[in-house]
Amino acid sequence: MIAESAQGLYCAGGAFHLDPAGPVERAVLTHAHGDHARPGSSSYLCTPQTAALIRRRLGDAPIETLAYGERRRIGEVTVSFHPAGHMLGSAQVRVEGAQGVWVLSGDYKREPDPTCAPFEPLRCDVFITEATYALPLFRWDPPAAVARDILAWWEGNGGKASLLFCYAFGKAQRLLAELRLLTDRPAFAHGAVEAVSEVYRAAGVPLLPTKIIGEEKKFAGALVLAPLTARGTPWMKRFRSFESGFASGLLRIRGARRRRGFDRGFVISDHADWPSLLSTIRETGAARVLATHGHREALVRYLRESGVDAAPIGALQPLDEEGD
Secondary structure, three states, X not given: OOEEEOOXXXXXXXXXXXXXXXXXXXXXXXXXXXXXXXXXOOOEEEOHHHHHHHHHHHXXXXXXXXXXXXXXXXXXXXEEEEEOOOOOOOEEEEEXXXXXXXXXXXXXXXXXXXXXXXXXXXXXXXXEEEOOOOOXXXXXXXXXXXXXXXXXXXXXXXXXXXXXXXXXXXXHXXXXXXXXXXXXXXXXXXXXXXXXXXXXXXXXXXXXXXXXXXXOOOOOOOEEEEOHHHOOOHHHHHOOOEEEEEEOHHHHOOOHHHHHOOOEEEOOOOOOOHHHHHHHXXXXXXXXXXXXXXXXXXXXXXXXXXXXXXXXXXXXXXXXXXXX
């Protein structure tokens, strides 16, 4: 029912592509990150929250929306969106037709996140799962504990600025929401972070108060959230004394923080870790599992050795550089 094509995964029964790799007639999207929501398609179908984020990137794109749990008949199949827990508006796509029920997970996680609806396990015949962090070494600590570590680092830096680098589209907003549960002390934000935060706040997501960085010259004791793209640019010259931190699931790899040159690393990801991938696959009850992205070959090998009918699907893509 869902197969590979030149532009990515394609559902012939509904004549639509899922998170296509380029412009198509009809794109059904799991979420708003740039490696899933690309410009140029004739029409898009996604959740309302994803639509609000996409319009920030793609402008006046032709977007239709479908709320979580709402069903829509498209050609010979019925489509519905269900929470994926990856970021605001992220969805699994459930496709039901003559060949049973297929579910495309999109990017997802199982840890709690105050910025989005929690992942909803779905029973299906075929489950297409992401495999971004599908290795046993990837296991996440409770996000509340990571937020407490970030707050302690910030407070412990004294008169220095605390520059926390993270992906501006989703990760930064999750960190601001987690920190808000611990403190009401305002932070500074790079313009790229603040632009996305505005959409989150408009959707009713409570975030730590932030002030966009303008002409200020004093940042002693301040927390500053910035994207990795700002590192090493003239934008950094305003900070005379600072400690640098990076928040990413990649830092579970030994030595990653040191190689990247950060003072502190905080392991937190918006993707499922190894135990969550396996438990989610079991919960679906799927007779067949297809894996995409990341370490899909390792996941497929493990599932086959465990007696599960599994295979890779789709073009292998690099790690999601916006929502890791």
